[in-house]
Amino acid sequence: MLGDELVAGTGDPRAMGWVGRAAARTPQEGFRLTAHALGVPGETTSGLSARWQAETGGRLGRHGRLVLGLGHADLRAGTVTARSRLNVANILDACVERGVPVLVVGPPPVLPGGPDDHLAAGVRTLDDAFTEVCQRRGVPYVGLLAGLTGNPDWEADLAASDGRVPGQTGYGLIAYLVLHGGWDLLFPA
16 A cells, blocks of 8 residues: 555554554455555655555565555645646556556545645545546546545544544544445455
8 A cells, every 4th residue: 555644544543544444354365465554644646656666566466456545745735636647647557557456545535624624625626636547547446535525523533633634533434435445346255
């Protein structure tokens, strides 16, 4: 799993993040799951595009799968949507070409009235762009906006922390959405 602070589980008092929670709930019949949460706090899609091959080269092997967790860093860095879209498209194109199954998890909503409230419209724009990139390539996409926008547990969890990363409840909600939104497409039944 590659991405930003949400992939790393930043702020989770259990140190599992959504990646650890999803991995723990994955039935492992006929295969062995090894989840590498390779998150870099504040990572943009440009940074992700630059490092993904080096990070995954020795880890994917013959049966590896890749999960990309995308957040708000491009918005904070002022990256234009076209560049964000291209960065993700390049990663997905390489995965599709190599036959590497991939799943993309989109950015979550920001806390209304929180420190990133000014990014709310941009998050929706990015989510739309990433949805399109994935649809064009037949790659499963887990959009977090629909399941978390206006969710009182999500908003309370963000408010209880720094307003940018969730705590235990928020990571549990992300894991639930991922597990029920495409995770099973990566693993044998």
